Amino acid sequence: MSEQKVVHETVARANVFDKYISSETIFKSNREMLRPSYIPKILPHREREIDQLAGIVSTGLRGDRPSNVLIFGKTGTGKTATVKFIANEAARVNSAGSGIDFIYVNCCEVDTNYSVLQHMANKFIENPEERAPYNGWSIERVYSLFKEMVDKQKRLLIVVLDELDRLVYKTGDDLLYNLSRINDDLVNSKVSLVGIANDLKFTDFLDARVKSRLGEERIVFSPYDAKELSDILKIRADMVFAQGALSDDVIPLCAALAAQEHGDARRALELLRVAAESAEREGRSIVSAGDVLQAKNKIELDTVTETVKTLPSQSKMLLLSMIIYAEKRRIMTTGDIYGTYRNLCNSIGVQPLTQRRIGDLISELDMLGIVRARVRSFGRGGRTKEIELSVPLNETRELLVDDELLSSYKNARAKFQTTLI
DNA sequence: AGTCCACAGGAAGGGCAGGCGA
DNA sequence: TCGCCTGCCCTTCCTGTGGACT
Numbered sequence: 001m002s003e004q005k006v007v008h009e010t011v012a013r014a015n016v017f018d019k020y021i022s023s024e025t026i027f028k029s030n031r032e033m034l035r036p037s038y039i040p041k042i043l044p045h046r047e048r049e050i051d052q053l054a055g056i057v058s059t060g061l062r063g064d065r066p067s068n069v070l071i072f073g074k075t076g077t078g079k080t081a082t083v084k085f086i087a088n089e090a091a092r093v094n095s096a097g098s099g100i101d102f103i104y105v106n107c108c109e110v111d112t113n114y115s116v117l118q119h120m121a122n123k124f125i126e127n128p129e130e131r132a133p134y135n136g137w138s139i140e141r142v143y144s145l146f147k148e149m150v151d152k153q154k155r156l157l158i159v160v161l162d163e164l165d166r167l168v169y170k171t172g173d174d175l176l177y178n179l180s181r182i183n184d185d186l187v188n189s190k191v192s193l194v195g196i197a198n199d200l201k202f203t204d205f206l207d208a209r210v211k212s213r214l215g216e217e218r219i220v221f222s223p224y225d226a227k228e229l230s231d232i233l234k235i236r237a238d239m240v241f242a243q244g245a246l247s248d249d250v251i252p253l254c255a256a257l258a259a260q261e262h263g264d265a266r267r268a269l270e271l272l273r274v275a276a277e278s279a280e281r282e283g284r285s286i287v288s289a290g291d292v293l294q295a296k297n298k299i300e301l302d303t304v305t306e307t308v309k310t311l312p313s314q315s316k317m318l319l320l321s322m323i324i325y326a327e328k329r330r331i332m333t334t335g336d337i338y339g340t341y342r343n344l345c346n347s348i349g350v351q352p353l354t355q356r357r358i359g360d361l362i363s364e365l366d367m368l369g370i371v372r373a374r375v376r377s378f379g380r381g382g383r384t385k386e387i388e389l390s391v392p393l394n395e396t397r398e399l400l401v402d403d404e405l406l407s408s409y410k411n412a413r414a415k416f417q418t419t420l421i
Numbered sequence: 422a423g424t425c426c427a428c429a430g431g432a433a434g435g436g437c438a439g440g441c442g443a
Numbered sequence: 444t445c446g447c448c449t450g451c452c453c454t455t456c457c458t459g460t461g462g463a464c465t
Contacts, residue, residue, distance in 0.1 A: 136442090138447085359430075360430085378463080380424090382427025423464105440449090
């Protein structure tokens with residue numbers, strides 16, 4: 001094909017993006033403002049909490065070490081946004097020489113004592129060769145490096161540990177014990193801790209000394225109600241959407257649906273964003289309540305898909321066993337599932353795990369919301385977990401058999417079903 | 422009141438991977 | 444290359460448990 005002809009065809013043919021670019025736009029500015037990572041300049045209905053935290057942090061502006069703080073509240077109640085808001089405000093004062101630095105760690109992403117220390121220490125080290133490795137060092141060594149780096153800064157450092165309850169449940173309170181007494185070893189710098197947690201009860205797992213040092217101040221974030229969520233959505237909608245792009249019932253519906261989920265502002269914003277993007281893709285200029293309901297279903301399904309896809313192979317095998325068993329009976333016990341799981345393993349030539357391990361994997365699936373499990377006693381029938389799937393069977397089965405390991409299940413299915421009976 | 426069932430779940434430890442320093 | 448470190452996945456062993464049954 002001549003070069004001239006290629007150019008001609010490129011000009012003549014409609015581009016695949018044309019219909020999306022030329023359609024009337026719903027968004028007037030950056031839609032990233034609807035994502036949880038965006039920290040707005042105003043946080044409606046969090047004035048009291050902001051004031052409390054600012055009051056605590058302001059001690060640092062006068063050269064003293066602020067008290068350690070524990071912040072509690074359910075998902076989407078504005079805990080992280082409030083802390084980051086305060087950090088931004090402190091950064092503005094920093095330019096006038098306040099000397100406060102915030103270091104933020106999400107303990108969901110960085111979820112071992114070692115990796116938290118490694119992550120924090122490396123924040124201060126520019127040269128990659130001088131950084132702590134992902135593993136290989138003793139915890140004491142990484143901790144010493146962190147202390148050394150902090151002391152070099154000659155500043156007040158506020159360490160924010162988000163999702164702290166998860167870290168404590170997973171690894172205990174050793175890290176908090178060390179961090180809460182770090183100031184004893186520092187000469188030039190000071191460290192304060194801000195712990196953010198969903199679960200109020202996680203402090204029961206802390207050593208008494210850690211508990212008292214860490215919880216010098218406590219702030220509790222209550223869930224937003226539908227009215228408050230509406231206010232939040234209206235402010236963001238004014239910033240992001242074109243005039244008249246939302247029908248009148250969209251914001252109240254998003255707020256009402258999110259209020260049902262323990263007042264989760266993150267969910268409310270996600271509903272609004274997904275609904276608007278769906279209307280935009282279909283070339284419409286107005287978002288309707290129907291888009292919001294569709295968005296709700298899409299988000300739920302996407303969450304399940306993402307969770308199932310990222311499961312380890314043995315958990316996928318276990319989940320597939322549950323789906324197979326659920327075709328016979330909706331509610332099942334650990335013993336029921338284990339029998340099916342072993343048959344499935346044999347049919348596709350995989351070494352099965354022990355029942356003890358499977359018990360743990362069932363608990364993990366329960367925590368992820370894929371199944372609902374509760375311990376029940378059947379008297380002489382024994383004590384076991386009663387398990388019910390919380391995901392759609394057909395869609396989840398299709399996702400699972402796409403897995404490399406389980407693809408052979410398709411072939412072995414006929415053989416397997418005879419062994420199951 | 423004691424027995425029994427079918428596990429739940431804690432504790433301890435093995436094996437492995439990935440990385441470091443000597 | 445070897446010893447050491449941490450994290451992770453897993454097994455084995457063990458005790459505890461709730462409620463129906465005897």
